[in-house]
Amino acid sequence: MRLQMLLQTLLVTLSGFLYSASDLISAPANELQAKLDLLATGTETTLTIPPGTYRLPKEGLQLRGLKNRTLRAEGVTLLGTDLSPSALRFHDCQNLTITGLTLDYDPLPFTQARLTGVDAKGRTADFEVSAGYPDLTDVYLEGQTVHLFEPEANRWKVGVPDYYPKKIERITPRKGRLVFSQEATGFESLKKGDRIVLNVRKRQGVLIGEGCAGLTFKDVTVHSAPGIGFLIRFAEEAGTFENVRIVPGPKPAGATEERLFSTSADAFNAAYVRKGPTLKNCDFSFMGDDAVNLHGVMLPVIRWLDERTFIAMRAHRGDRFDRLIRAGDEIRFLKEPVFEVTARAKVVKVEYQDGKNAGIEADVKKLWPTSKEEKPGAVYLVHLDQPVSGVAPGDFCDVPATSAPGFSITDSNFHDHRARGLRLMSNEGIVENNRFERLKGVAITIGPEYAFWREAGWCRDIKIRGNHIRDVAQGTNLLQKNSYTTGAITLMGRVEPQGEKTRYFLGNENITITGNQIENCAVNGITITASRGVMVENNTLRRVNLVREPRMARDYNLTDQAPISVQQAEATVRENQISPEN
Structure with missing residues (x-):
């Protein structure tokens, strides 16, 4: 009782907090963490959290070792109270189901x-x-x-x-x-x-990390996060997300205007994961970046030790690709500026060394333009099953098995947010019966961001069908000469731009785009580049190319403006309905 009175007094006297004292349940934060720890080690398989609003400790909650467990949180709101750590962190959790939970932050990010x-x-x-x-x-x-x-x-x-x-x-x-x-x-x-x-962009709201597989989030809501909503890294599987909502939360105490924001960055970002996510009946809106980003690892070839062994590196010492990449995984070698696949092999083994002790010198800023680090953090010895030729130090490689393959995104709504709807750099996936509305960027891009972002890789075996796309490409960034996403649906490869001399390797393959409806789009309806084996069939396009800008994508030699544009690609285009208004 004394703790409850102290908490309420503190909340009343501090301004700028989201929830008033009467909203809160005064449960000691360490009690909830202790119950989660007991759920992992005890005999009970289900934990039900009483309904209410709980302020988390500064460090958030750690969910570790929860296997074949269920966490029921209907009517529960957890409030992250610090904008630097994640509110929820999952490690080594398998076959864990979470239902009904709401996550928010106070103070807001x-x-x-x-x-x-x-x-x-x-x-x-x-x-x-x-x-x-x-x-x-x-x-x-x-x-x-x-x-x-x-x-x-x-x-x-x-x-x-x-x-x-x-x-x-x-x-x-x-x-x-x-x-x-x-x-x-x-x-x-x-x-x-x-x-x-x-x-504020500091940290993801929910981190799903190493050792996680079979996680299911059902009827879960995220109202805010000081970065990405769900960040998935080095997990075995990305998990299943059903009826998950990322939407603005309630008005703060004393506010007269509704919130305009949910997460500060992507709603959902899964990379370095061996099995992609299942997203079904989800609703993502008002984020500061993409709705969904799926990608894999890209590694530089630093030096060859022999014809089957080379040294690679990453800027962050915690990137344990030695534990994620497995024997038998395909590895593709890439050569700038178009990141052509020049050789392929199978991985035999990857060994890890701390970059500080490895004695390896590398221009980290050149290799990783977005990195804040200056020296290698992690060094890898990559052993191959066969010799490869034509691969020089300074070339890159990627491993498709790390790009969240086997994803499914269906029956979901992505709307009212900055940047793109789906940013897919993965394989063996389906995007079906979704709605995309009022986006600053385009709805769907398929293909790597090798240049600058260093996000892999070339995509294959993806079906895009039955989606409804309306009022997208509403931001003028897409009309600039340095744009490279020129269609509501774009097949692409981000390479080093060379103006009219820019050429593309046909690295994406076996993509079908069928039965989609696209209307009210400032740029092309569908743009195909850097791809082969593409089928574009039975799509309906109305009122696309609403803004004609001659400079658009000039740096990337993608200036063709048409309802369906095929540039430096091989595609079959048939039986599409294009409105006479175009």
Whole structure:
């Protein structure tokens, strides 16, 4: 009782918190962790958490060693209380089912505001934080990412780019100023009364890690996360997600406006996983990035030790690909700038060494343009089943078995968010009977992000059928000369851009795009490049190519603008219905 009174007093006196004291159940945080630990080691197979709202400890909850267990959490909301660690971390869990749970954060990993004035000459825009949303503490200013929304409707503003001001100034705890460079695009679209979101990107909300397989999330909701909603890394299987919702949560205490944001980055991101996810009847919206990203590992060839053994590396010492990659896995060798597959082999064994002690020198920044590290973190000795020729130090390789193959994404709704719907770099999957609406990016891309992001790889054996795509490609980033996703459905390969000289290896294969409906799209309906063995059949396209921009994708030599565009690819296109309006 004394703890409960202390907790309620603390919550009442602190401003900017999402939930009021009357919403909370005062269960000691370590008690819930202790019950989870007991569930893993005891004889009971089911744990039912009493309904209510629980504030998690700063470090969140660790779910480890839960095998053949069920966690029932109907009516339960867990609140992450720190924006740096994950709220929930799963390790070595197998055949675990979680039902009914809701995850949120307090404080929120974003704040939202309204523009109060725009100075065209000074290239600034002043704003005031909306009632009930967090003050402008440092954590909301350091990201320098701004999302622009309509003044009244809860949706991203149409026809504007992503905004990255050179500075976000705090004038008072509730008032601030965006400062833009002279080169920044889209400044003219900022209007008094528009709403903005400043978000925090620090950590995923839910981490599913090594040793996990057979996880099922059913009727689970995520309202916010200071990064990706569900991040899956080095798991055996990505799991099953049924009726999972990633949507904005309730208005904060004292707020008059609904939330404009859910997760600060992707809703769902699975990589370095041997079996892909099953997503069914899911609803993902208002994220700061893609709805779904599936990809595999890409490794540089640092040095050959003999004709069957080479050294590779990663920037992070915790990347234990020696435990993920198995004997018999296919390995493909890739040569820049088009990442052509020049050789293939089978893995015999991968050995790991801590990068600090391996004595290996590598230009990490060149190899991994997005890395914050400067020296190798993990070094691997990769043993092959046969000699390979034509592979030089500086080339890359990938392992398709690590790219979450065997995925299924069906009967789901992806809408009202930044970036792309599905960003697929995987194999042996199906995308069927989903809805994509009001996206800043395109609906579906299939193919690797070898250049820059270093996300693998070439895709094969994927079916895209019966999906409904409407009002996508609403952001102007897609119209720029450095764009490389030019269709509501895009088959692609991100290579090193060389303008008109850019060429593509036909690395994606055996992809079918059938029975989809696409309408109200600024760019092409379907773009096929870097692919072969593609079937495009019985699709219906209405009102696509709504914006004609000659510069679009010029850097990548993808300037063709047509309802269905096939560029540097081999595809069969037949019996598609294209509206005369095009």
